[in-house]
Amino acid sequence: MIRRFQYRCSFKESAKTNKLVEACKERAKKLVKEGKLCNVSFYRYENMGFLYVEEITGDEPENSAQPAFDAEALMKELIPALKPWPREEGDVFFVPMINVYYHHIPDDDLKAWEQERTTAEKTRVGRIAFVFPDKMPSYVKHHTAIVEEGLLKGDKYQYISMHENILFSYYEEPRNNVNLSGRDEKSKAIEDWLAVDPESHFDRVKAKGDNFLVIPCLFTVDRVDREFKSGNLWRCCYDPQNGRYTAETGGGPNHNLYEITKEIYDKVDTLENSEADNREQRRAKKAAREKES
Numbered sequence: 001m002i003r004r005f006q007y008r009c010s011f012k013e014s015a016k017t018n019k020l021v022e023a024c025k026e027r028a029k030k031l032v033k034e035g036k037l038c039n040v041s042f043y044r045y046e047n048m049g050f051l052y053v054e055e056i057t058g059d060e061p062e063n064s065a066q067p068a069f070d071a072e073a074l075m076k077e078l079i080p081a082l083k084p085w086p087r088e089e090g091d092v093f094f095v096p097m098i099n100v101y102y103h104h105i106p107d108d109d110l111k112a113w114e115q116e117r118t119t120a121e122k123t124r125v126g127r128i129a130f131v132f133p134d135k136m137p138s139y140v141k142h143h144t145a146i147v148e149e150g151l152l153k154g155d156k157y158q159y160i161s162m163h164e165n166i167l168f169s170y171y172e173e174p175r176n177n178v179n180l181s182g183r184d185e186k187s188k189a190i191e192d193w194l195a196v197d198p199e200s201h202f203d204r205v206k207a208k209g210d211n212f213l214v215i216p217c218l219f220t221v222d223r224v225d226r227e228f229k230s231g232n233l234w235r236c237c238y239d240p241q242n243g244r245y246t247a248e249t250g251g252g253p254n255h256n257l258y259e260i261t262k263e264i265y266d267k268v269d270t271l272e273n274s275e276a277d278n279r280e281q282r283r284a285k286k287a288a289r290e291k292e293s
Contacts, residue, residue: 002106015081023077043126097161150180
């Protein structure tokens with residue numbers, strides 16, 4: 001089973017985050033490879049960060065009462081660059097957002113859930129919207145009704161959550177449009193939403209003229225992503241979709257492609273580092289000889 005979560009964080013001014021974010025990405029890749037996570041995508045807009053997580057939980061359904069995912073453990077290197085957020089139970093650095101909208105409940109079968117991710121090159125998009133505070137109850141009311149009715153079609157992976165007056169939307173392009181009911185009928189809930197002037201709910205000035213503003217992705221990792229290692233005129237690849245390990249050498253007309261074993265793939269970094277050490281030792285010995293002469 002998959003459980004989905006969305007979180008918001010706040011960056012300190014002038015915090016240098018590139019290396020910290022890269023460390024978090026490496027941990028995400030490790031947890032995905034271990035089968036604990038399915039997808040981790042992290043976005044930023046100005047001083048705000050937004051995290052989307054798909055957790056693999058065995059037999060626990062998405063809305064189960066088991067403890068929430070520990071976002072701070074996943075993103076712990078980034079915490080020194082974040083401002084704490086006061087909550088009743090104490091300060092946190094990643095605030096859980098409250099889900100209000102989706103078009104599909106994750107399939108029990110992981111392959112079925114990720115099917116569309118394996119048949120097309122997907123772009124994982126993060127967007128935010130600024131809702132006028134007095135309009136948030138109306139937005140939540142109507143979108144809850146749309147979900148409960150289950151007739152509106154939208155991207156299978158779309159997931160929208162709120163915190164304060166901000167919405168964070170995750171979806172993937174090209175979209176694979178589905179609905180919760182599986183029926184193709186006219187939506188009364190959408191008619192009700194259109195009747196209350198949807199545009200009036202959004203602060204389009206803050207969103208640069210749109211209801212939702214697409215924001216930069218700092219990293220995204222998914223279990224269907226191919227994994228690469230590379231060096232001078234060579235590259236190795238692991239494709240989780242077919243379980244194959246391959247290697248490429250050379251370039252242009254001298255390009256060669258091989259199928260390799262997992263054991264060889266796992267040793268590539270070690271071999272490359274050993275060769276780098278040998279080159280450094282040879283350079284040091286050459287420098288020493290030149291200095292003596």
